[in-house]
């Protein structure tokens with residue numbers, strides 16, 4: 001798919017042509033220099049904005065031409081989001097935050113399921129806490145439980161460890177890895193961090209809005225080496 005912003009001579013091709021498929025139960029990291037189109041890619045994949053050309057297929061359904069209302073419903077029910085800044089509602093408890101996507105979709109969150117998810121992310125004891133009373137790592141765990149609550153087709157994570165220290169980041173990444181290995185979830189994660197990317201099965205490298213490379217079974221060292229080569233290429 002491709003995505004252009006603006007028209008005529010002032011237009012920018014944020015995505016020039018990216019073709020990617022994410023099989024169920026896989027963990028993919030998306031990397032690339034600043035401005036390479038990673039955020040645009042996630043935005044289009046999430047159905048937040050339609051691509052200028054190309055198609056977006058989620059769970060077997062081509063959502064490209066769906067209207068905004070239908071795409072919003074799809075995002076609430078079929079996509080889990082995890083952001084760098086957690087995006088929790090400050091006046092809702094951990095349990096209420098986890099249940100929120102279901103409430104927004106007009107469904108009543110099942111207490112047992114919400115408790116089981118909080119237990120799964122290691123926060124069984126903190127269901128009644130507000131985000132302000134939790135550490136960054138704990139907040140991100142709440143966000144991951146929230147991303148799982150609707151049993152989505154895919155979890156899209158945008159720099160999920162960008163605001164965390166390395167030990168906390170490792171535990172969050174292990175949690176995402178567990179979602180894939182133990183729950184069969186599909187995770188697509190944008191990251192700048194080669195250590196984070198090494199938790200994925202595959203790394204997709206973007207440069208200038210195109211897929212410039214792909215690495216299976218990545219290690220942090222191999223990813224860092226590849227990024228350095230891409231930077232030289234861009235420079």
Ligand SMILES: Nc1ncnc2c1ncn2[C@@H]1O[C@H](COP(=O)(O)OP(=O)(O)OP(=O)(O)O)[C@@H](O)[C@H]1O
Nearest residue numbers: 005012013014032033034035036037038039040041
């Ligand atoms: N809404 C917009 N209007 C105009 N240009 C945009 C818009 N969004 C992105 N761009 C441009 O598209 C290109 C790709 O941007 P994008 O944010 O997708 O890159 P990125 O890889 O996520 O960057 P970063 O790592 O810095 O977050 C950039 O040149 C950017 O300036």
